[in-house]
Structures are given as C-alpha cells and as structure tokens.
Amino acid sequence: MPVTDTAVLVEGIEKSFGDVAALRGVSFEVPRGTVLGILGPNGAGKTTTVNVLSTLLRPDAGRAYVAGHDVVEDPASVRRSIMMTGQYAALDESLTGRENMVLFGRLMGLSKRSAKSRAQELLTQFDLLNASDRRVSGYSGGMRRRVDIACGLVIRPQVVFLDEPTTGLDPRSRQGVWTLVSALKEQGITVLLTTQYLEEADLLSDNIVVIDKGTVIADGTADELKARTGGSYCEVVPVSLDDLPRIREILTSLCPSGRVIEEGTDRVSIPAEFGAQTLTEVLRRLDIAGITLADIALRRPSLDDVFLSLTGQVSVDESVLS
Numbered sequence: 341m342p343v344t345d346t347a348v349l350v351e352g353i354e355k356s357f358g359d360v361a362a363l364r365g366v367s368f369e370v371p372r373g374t375v376l377g378i379l380g381p382n383g384a385g386k387t388t389t390v391n392v393l394s395t396l397l398r399p400d401a402g403r404a405y406v407a408g409h410d411v412v413e414d415p416a417s418v419r420r421s422i423m424m425t426g427q428y429a430a431l432d433e434s435l436t437g438r439e440n441m442v443l444f445g446r447l448m449g450l451s452k453r454s455a456k457s458r459a460q461e462l463l464t465q466f467d468l469l470n471a472s473d474r475r476v477s478g479y480s481g482g483m484r485r486r487v488d489i490a491c492g493l494v495i496r497p498q499v500v501f502l503d504e505p506t507t508g509l510d511p512r513s514r515q516g517v518w519t520l521v522s523a524l525k526e527q528g529i530t531v532l533l534t535t536q537y538l539e540e541a542d543l544l545s546d547n548i549v550v551i552d553k554g555t556v557i558a559d560g561t562a563d564e565l566k567a568r569t570g571g572s573y574c575e576v577v578p579v580s581l582d583d584l585p586r587i588r589e590i591l592t593s594l595c596p597s598g599r600v601i602e603e604g605t606d607r608v609s610i611p612a613e614f615g616a617q618t619l620t621e622v623l624r625r626l627d628i629a630g631i632t633l634a635d636i637a638l639r640r641p642s643l644d645d646v647f648l649s650l651t652g653q654v655s656v657d658e659s660v661l662s
C-alpha cells in the first residue's frame with residue numbers, strides 16, 4: 341500500500357451472494373488514527389464490508405489493504421493487525437487486573453517481560469494502578485470495562501472493527517462503547533465503526549461514509565455532509581396542534597422545492613434558504629394568519645436531514661438517543 345498514513349484503503353470492492361449484489365464497488369480511505377463511521381440502513385452492505393476487510397470474506401473484485409496488507413494476498417498479516425468486535429477478553433475473576441493483562445499478553449504471544457511492561461503501561465493509562473493488584477471479582481462494572489478495553493489493546497491492534505457495537509444496547513452500555521471508541525482513538529488506533537444511528541456517527545466519527553444498496557453514496561466529515569444538504573432549517577412549533585395543517589400550507593408556499601418536513605407530531609420545518617430572512621418571513625406570514633407559536637428556530641441540518649436528502653428515506657432510528 342503506497343501511502344503510509346493510510347490505515348485502510350478500499351478500492352472498488354464487489355461482493356455478491358448468489359444473485360444478491362451486496363457490494364457494488366465500494367471505495368474509501370481511512371487515515372491512520374482516525375475513526376470512520378460507516379453509516380447505512382439495514383442491508384446496505386456494512387457487515388459485508390467489515391467482513392471483507394477483516395478477511396472473513398473474499399471479495400469478488402476490487403482491492404483492499406488494512407495496515408498495509410492486502411486482504412486477499414496476505415490475510416494472516418491483516419489478522420495480526422486488527423481487533424474485531426466481541427473479542428474483548430474474558431476476564432478471570434480469581435486473578436488481579438494486572439495478572440489478567442499479563443496473561444492476555446502471554447496468550448497473544450508476548451514474552452513474559454513484554455507482557456509485564458505492556459500491562460504496566462496500560463494500567464497507568466487506564467487509571468487502574470491502584471486497583472491493579474486486587475482480584476477482578478471485587479471490581480466495579482466501570483473498572484471491569486476498563487480492564488476489558490485494556491486487554492484488547494495489549495497487542496496494539498492497528499485497526500479495530502466495531503460492527504454495530506451499540507445496536508440493541510441500553511443507553512448506559514452504549515455510553516461504555518463510546519468511551520471505548522475514544523480510548524482507542526487516544527491510543528492512535530484506527531477505528532471503523534458501522535452504525536445505523538446517525539447521531540452516533542456524528543458524535544464519534546472523524547469521517548463518515550454513507551453506504552446504501554452496496555455503494556458509497558456520500559462521504560466526508562459530519563459537517564461536510566450537513567453542509568451538502570444546504571444550510572439550515574427553520575423549525576416551527578405551534579401552540580395548538582390544530583394549526584399544523586395551515587402552517588404546512590403557508591410554509592409550502594414559501595419553500596422553493598415545496599418540501600415541508602414533518603418533525604415528530606408537533607412541529608414542521610423547511611429548508612431556510614436565506615437563513616434569518618427565511619425565519620423572519622415565516623414569522624410574518626404566520627403572524628398575518630393569526631397563528632400563535634410555542635417556538636420557532638433556525639437549526640443546522642442534522643445527519644437525519646442528510647440521510648433523507650441522500651436516500652429519500654427517513655432515518656433509520658430516531659428513538660435511540662432521545
């Protein structure tokens with residue numbers, strides 16, 4: 341792989357299962373030490389992408405390099421450079437945190453000496469030194485998680501794949517995964533994280549690749565993607581829900597594309613092409629119509645808006661973080 345500060349390079353990957361074309365030429369590049377969010381609805385091809393990159397699946401066409409190694413030509417080297425979801429260490433309750441970490445290092449092929457010094461480093465980094473010589477059975481949930489994460493880092497994977505790590509988790513466990521992603525990033529590790537959750541991609545990723553039906557339909561930073569949908573939105577919340585149909589009508593006449601967006605049950609918004617001017621005009625017209633508002637605001641586009649404008653689909657899951 342030519343560029344050394346690229347951790348993952350994907351070029352035109354195709355993969356079919358029978359007559360299902362799961363990937364139809366996926367390409368992207370992930371700079372070393374960054375977090376890439378791979379965002380897409382169910383069936384978009386996220387898992388297939390991750391499985392090709394982690395050498396569990398052989399692509400039909402295209403090339404991919406992970407940590408400089410070709411996934412088809414040199415899968416063994418790829419595997420030595422990565423950590424996959426769910427490979428968190430199973431901790432031995434009867435051992436101390438330090439012993440667990442040393443043991444894990446030994447299992448991963450480190451010499452006794454390297455395993456010990458790596459454990460010391462990680463215990464320091466994860467603020468576990470005080471507890472390091474106590475048995476794991478007495479650890480709090482948070483401490484266990486930190487030991488867990490640290491064990492995953494004993495052999496310093498260069499690239500970590502997390503395939504929908506928060507799907508179906510409760511908010512607290514989800515928070516734990518986010519902490520993990522930040523910890524990985526602090527260690528200079530490259531993270532590829534697939535998600536259906538727009539806000540998660542927004543929060544954690546340096547760059548986002550949006551996949552739909554086996555192709556990349558957009559990529560960039562969250563801000564770039566948002567800017568692409570064209571500026572802000574003017575959002576209107578009436579005091580009385582009965583006013584919503586009239587508001588819709590008035591806003592439709594103001595909106596060049598006629599695209600009025602329903603937001604939940606109590607509000608509507610339109611693209612605010614002229615920013616504050618659009619907002620003023622909305623206020624003026626609603627005032628003339630005698631409609632009383634509970635709230636009106638200009639807001640920046642969310643990734644939901646981006647997704648809607650890219651795919652014509654409403655977002656995958658809105659309930660997650662609200």
Ligand SMILES: Nc1ncnc2c1ncn2[C@@H]1O[C@H](COP(=O)(O)OP(=O)(O)O)[C@@H](O)[C@H]1O
Binds near residue numbers: 362384
């Ligand atoms: N082993 C398989 N056999 C047949 N079809 C598959 C297989 N794996 C995935 N697919 C199909 O490939 C497409 C992409 O799937 P997947 O990569 O799992 O999507 P995602 O992870 O984004 O939900 C889907 O249409 C899925 O049904």
Ligand SMILES: [Mg+2]
Binds near residue numbers: 387
């Ligand atoms: Mg999947």
